[in-house]
Amino acid sequence: MDLGNYLPQRGKGRKFNVRLSLAILGILLTVVSVLYLFVPALRPALPLWAGGTGAGKNGAAAHGVKYLCPMHPFAAVDHPGACPICGMTLVAQEQAGPSKAMDCSLHLPAGVTLTPRQRVLANVALAKVAKREFSTETVAAGRVAWDERRLTRVSARIQGRVERLHTNFTGARISSGQPLLDIYSPDLLSTQREYLLALEGAERTAEGMSPESRAMMTGLRDAARSRLSLWGLSPQQIAELERSRQPKRVVTITSPATGVITERLVTAGQYVNEGAPLFSVGSLSTVWVFAELFENDLGRIAVGAPSVVTTEAFPGKLFQGRVAFVDPVINPETRTLKVRIDLDNSQGLLKPEMFVKVKLKSHKLRELAVPEGAVLFSGDRSMVWVESAPGAFTPRNITVGRKGDGYYEVISGLSGGESVAASGGFLIDGESQLQGAQPVAPALGKTP
Numbered sequence: 001m002d003l004g005n006y007l008p009q010r011g012k013g014r015k016f017n018v019r020l021s022l023a024i025l026g027i028l029l030t031v032v033s034v035l036y037l038f039v040p041a042l043r044p045a046l047p048l049w050a051g052g053t054g055a056g057k058n059g060a061a062a063h064g065v066k067y068l069c070p071m072h073p074f075a076a077v078d079h080p081g082a083c084p085i086c087g088m089t090l091v092a093q094e095q096a097g098p099s100k101a102m103d104c105s106l107h108l109p110a111g112v113t114l115t116p117r118q119r120v121l122a123n124v125a126l127a128k129v130a131k132r133e134f135s136t137e138t139v140a141a142g143r144v145a146w147d148e149r150r151l152t153r154v155s156a157r158i159q160g161r162v163e164r165l166h167t168n169f170t171g172a173r174i175s176s177g178q179p180l181l182d183i184y185s186p187d188l189l190s191t192q193r194e195y196l197l198a199l200e201g202a203e204r205t206a207e208g209m210s211p212e213s214r215a216m217m218t219g220l221r222d223a224a225r226s227r228l229s230l231w232g233l234s235p236q237q238i239a240e241l242e243r244s245r246q247p248k249r250v251v252t253i254t255s256p257a258t259g260v261i262t263e264r265l266v267t268a269g270q271y272v273n274e275g276a277p278l279f280s281v282g283s284l285s286t287v288w289v290f291a292e293l294f295e296n297d298l299g300r301i302a303v304g305a306p307s308v309v310t311t312e313a314f315p316g317k318l319f320q321g322r323v324a325f326v327d328p329v330i331n332p333e334t335r336t337l338k339v340r341i342d343l344d345n346s347q348g349l350l351k352p353e354m355f356v357k358v359k360l361k362s363h364k365l366r367e368l369a370v371p372e373g374a375v376l377f378s379g380d381r382s383m384v385w386v387e388s389a390p391g392a393f394t395p396r397n398i399t400v401g402r403k404g405d406g407y408y409e410v411i412s413g414l415s416g417g418e419s420v421a422a423s424g425g426f427l428i429d430g431e432s433q434l435q436g437a438q439p440v441a442p443a444l445g446k447t448p
Contacts, residue, residue, distance in 0.1 A: 160185030
């Protein structure tokens with residue numbers, strides 16, 4: 001064995017072991033630091049921020065002054081400085097008495113008293129609990145659809161062969177009376193000839209034949225004219241036939257309505273029978289909007305309820321309408337119910353199958369209510385700050401109901417005439433936690 005080759009390799013192994021040991025040591029130090037900061041149970045009995053057992057600087061501990069972190073009230077020390085957890089500047093606060101502690105049985109923060117200056121800084125506004133008139137609002141997703149009452153089907157009134165299509169694609173805009181197709185029909189051609197013969201006979205009998213002969217020729221003329229009308233000839237086409245006295249080999253079928261071609265069911269050269277569908281024409285002057293509502297919204301919406309429809313295609317554009325129909329059956333798969341809104345679309349902005357946002361308003365309510373900003377939510381609990389005395393606020397759990405026009409309906413927990421903090425409730429809650437210096441329930445949050 002070559003010892004010269006072995007020794008360098010052994011040296012490399014020692015360097016690798018040293019680096020590995022240093023890496024493991026660094027990882028262990030990081031883990032210990034994280035556990036020390038975020039797992040209080042692993043800390044020593046004397047916390048980092050205790051600062052000794054003696055009096056604080058300048059005798060602060062003797063005067064009962066504590067310094068608290070606004071974000072972590074349990075980090076209480078007897079000298080100024082920075083919070084060891086988040087680094088925020090500690091705030092001086094007198095020790096709270098027993099009356100300011102949190103009532104753990106009710107899971108409510110302690111009451112708080114604010115000075116006039118604190119109320120101004122916290123933007124605390126009061127509102128009376130009273131009966132108010134408001135309407136609830138339901139927001140739902142919607143879809144634009146054709147107005148089924150304005151869909152027209154064009155069918156063949158006589159059998160024949162399609163000679164030409166004047167409109168040959170779906171989506172084309174068409175006006176009432178505009179040509180759709182030319183059709184050749186032997187029956188229609190023979191009926192035109194019969195009508196011309198009856199027309200000439202009626203004109204001749206009018207000069208000197210007996211009344212019976214005139215009545216018969218007039219009857220034949222009227223019968224032939226009726227057949228032409230039933231087979232799709234317009235009064236203008238019949239008048240042109242009377243003027244030219246030449247039967248048309250092909251007859252043009254025109255559109256009965258103004259709108260958009262939604263279906264084209266025929267091609268040039270195709271033979272069609274009587275009653276065969278040719279075209280479908282839909283009008284976009286009015287459209288339907290279908291909104292999907294959940295079961296808990298059904299009690300708020302009725303036929304005639306006003307609605308506002310918006311779409312991302314036209315920001316800021318509001319389409320006003322009313323609920324015209326409520327589906328009597330719930331969709332078993334989605335557990336939703338359809339409501340239909342009729343909208344004027346004379347400008348043609350809304351297109352079928354567009355997605356829209358629908359806001360539905362219920363009928364007016366008059367109930368005991370508080371402003372929306374007065375209610376704080378935490379889980380399934382709702383709370384307000386009630387002014388028990390000038391500048392003094394006490395928390396109270398309440399039960400709220402419907403929401404609308406910036407108010408919550410109060411079902412229980414408040415009486416008419418009481419004053420609540422309509423704004424600044426979060427800051428009052430934070431001040432209560434600082435004054436109580438006790439762990440409180442999770443931070444309160446407003447519902448979206």
